Amino acid sequence: MTESRTPPKAKTAITLPQEVLDQLKARETAGEIPSVSGHIQTLLMREQEAAKVDAVLARLFPGERPGAEHLEWAAKALGVGASTGESSAA
16 A cells, blocks of 8 residues: 655745734634645645646747637637636536
8 A cells, every 4th residue: 555645844934914914814713724834835836836837838839828719719628708717517
């Protein structure tokens, strides 16, 4: 049986405006986010994923971003409204 391994974690300190920290702690208390550090970790992971997507797009569309026709095709293929970004599925 293969064991699931989580990468080692380390602590660091970050400085945030008090208002932002208060908002994050309120969201944690309300159960909207798992924890302040977990939320920040998730945001950083999303940023890394977005950078990977940008790198793929740069390889596929050198020197330019996808045009309107590409975005329209993608919206149809994914079943989302091009202007609203909402799913057309019920």
